[in-house]
Amino acid sequence: LDHADFCYLPSVCGNCKALFRRFFFNASSQQCEEFIYGGCGGNRNNFETKAPALMDAWGGACPQPS
Template identity: 45%
Template sequence: MNKVFAFIFIAAVICSGLTDAEDICSLEPRSGPCRAEFLRYAYYSEENKCKLFGYGGCDGNANNFETMGECVKACVKQ
């Protein structure tokens, strides 16, 4: 019985991780109201590309990656 619960728990964690990645990649990039200018990468779903954008340093969202590689790995569909 414990193995069944463990399997269900692991499956739920894996599925929730996939859903989170899809949700992150569907967000519009958001610079936020702060005035810093950090160069970050965001995924643009209409182009299936990651591109640079200016992040202000606060109140952005999860579609905000420090490297192109992180963005591509998380979002770009091959």
């Protein structure tokens, strides 16, 4: 994936059964949103806190909100 491609990936809970609170950049809403991550699998659109998701998203990797 190109650096910006992860911005368009959906949130993916993964294959495991843990309940980790994570954040992803939602390209449709142009917002960083919370989801539950199972602990394994998933994709790069997965951040432990809201700040890195927004920094990557709005720092040039992903489209900036209008």
